[in-house]
Amino acid sequence: MMNAMSDPTLPAEFALIARHFRPLAGPGALDLGDDAALLLPPPGRELVLTVDAMIGGVHFLPDDPPDLVGRKLLRVNLSDLAAKGATPLGYLMTVAAPRDTPDDWFAGFAAGLAQDQHAFAVSLLGGDTTSTPGPIALSLTIIGHVAPGTMVRRAGARPGDGVWVTGTIGDGALGLAVAQGRLADPTGHLHRRYLLPQPRVGLAITGVASAGMDVSDGLVQDLGHLCRAGGLAATIDAALLPLSPPARQAGADWLPTILTGGDDYELLLAVAPDQEAALRRAAAAAGIPVTRIGGFRAGPLGVMVHGPDGKTLAFDRGGWSHF
């Protein structure tokens, strides 16, 4: 565990933790001065736990601003909680970094976390820092809570439910193409969306969505997860996809990237017709756009995409895999 003693005779590791990470510590973190954190669970609530890693050169680029790396690390985990209808409580984090990582990097990383902790009402419970001969390797475990038995699961979609998404789809994957010099981005919108996703915390989907997850590995692949978990088929209509103006301007050649690229961190929900009004009310209350892009039906497991010309699109890969 992180340990932030302030004694100047202690090794540099402790000074680093005290300087950058102790200001992030919330109730139960014991000022990062013990070996473990304490959490008194909210009475009568069930905990929802998830973990996501980010590796330099895989999930972020070496030159990405460190504050945005910190914010993205927290946000991708907040996005998972949002997709489950859970309220965030706190997080634990591992930071493995090369010994020559400049202090400025840690300062920026922690400043980004501090900013988003405040924005999303969550705090650091504990962590571990270590050196590594490889790239920066980050891991964040987040804890949230729901009323028992109400977590929105991948399983639960029924034939006739609509396929809904929040926000716009494809900006993250196009933003990566921008960062790699493969696409122009005059307004910077796509690159910003890649660097800093917007977790849809606050959208009240419990009891409204029959199933849900966030889109992190590509819309088609992630929709496939909902289909498999529910034993269903799904069809989406590419013409209904909510696209940002820069994504629309990118043109039809980028549609496969938009559908399969990932890094959206928008919510993908199954919503029964009699819950659509409730979803629209929740969306209006949270200020989060929602769009129906297709529907679930009985049939062989799988995802079909009707292209803008009415033809069915086929993909050689549904999304992103690490192995």
Added chain:
Amino acid sequence: MMNAMSDPTLPAEFALIARHFRPLAGPGALDLGDDAALLLPPPGRELVLTVDAMIGGVHFLPDDPPDLVGRKLLRVNLSDLAAKGATPLGYLMTVAAPRDTPDDWFAGFAAGLAQDQHAFAVSLLGGDTTSTPGPIALSLTIIGHVAPGTMVRRAGARPGDGVWVTGTIGDGALGLAVAQGRLADPTGHLHRRYLLPQPRVGLAITGVASAGMDVSDGLVQDLGHLCRAGGLAATIDAALLPLSPPARQAGADWLPTILTGGDDYELLLAVAPDQEAALRRAAAAAGIPVTRIGGFRAGPLGVMVHGPDGKTLAFDRGGWSHF
């Protein structure tokens, strides 16, 4: 989060998770088939959370058997819970590995985890797998529980309390020297202790120890943490250190390594004189040796070590630091 769909058309990442990690999934893990795990906290209990990372080339060597890497990863975290008097519940884990990591490595790693899950009555709640261009990077967040307000903390030692340790000290650091070819180890005991620490789960220290932690970064440095947290000085007598026969045979030249080397994963406890009998009863019940090696006293913060010749030992570093 880890996600273990069994569809053969899914990418290799999912097959890997299904093959190796789904068998580790416990209640609440939803078969690693969702984006988050569920945990209904034991009613009326406070949660204790800690996280530790292990990096290839830093915390373990590339040739270490993967089952022992898995077991050590779980055990160093169980050791933290044991030092806090907490009962383990479950864990979440990140596994970042190079793309060419052989399937055998994952199989061995998971087999080691399975073995120790059974031994320590704990199960996998969730995780994340990813590729990395660097060495294998592991992070494990473990969750335990205590009666509210009873966690054994670093703070709490009082003047007159004894300094106690479990087991034997120094084997882990000497075992690393063995692995590095700097020390002979005819029986293999030291190397085994380095590869596979023994977390002292089951020693009932709640209400018995006034303060405690596990020895991971070196006895002198970690005792210094208890001193700083309690505003005290401590003296230990090197002649009282519990040493394994191979550690004793290594000779006096290795005493600094024994005192500062770390990787012991034994408990370091402050125990008031009127609690010594209770500690001995708890130790006998758990079958875990305990030894008084010194005492806490009022005075300038810090740790003094009386050497075997009665002289005071000085150290240029109290333990291990990553930065």
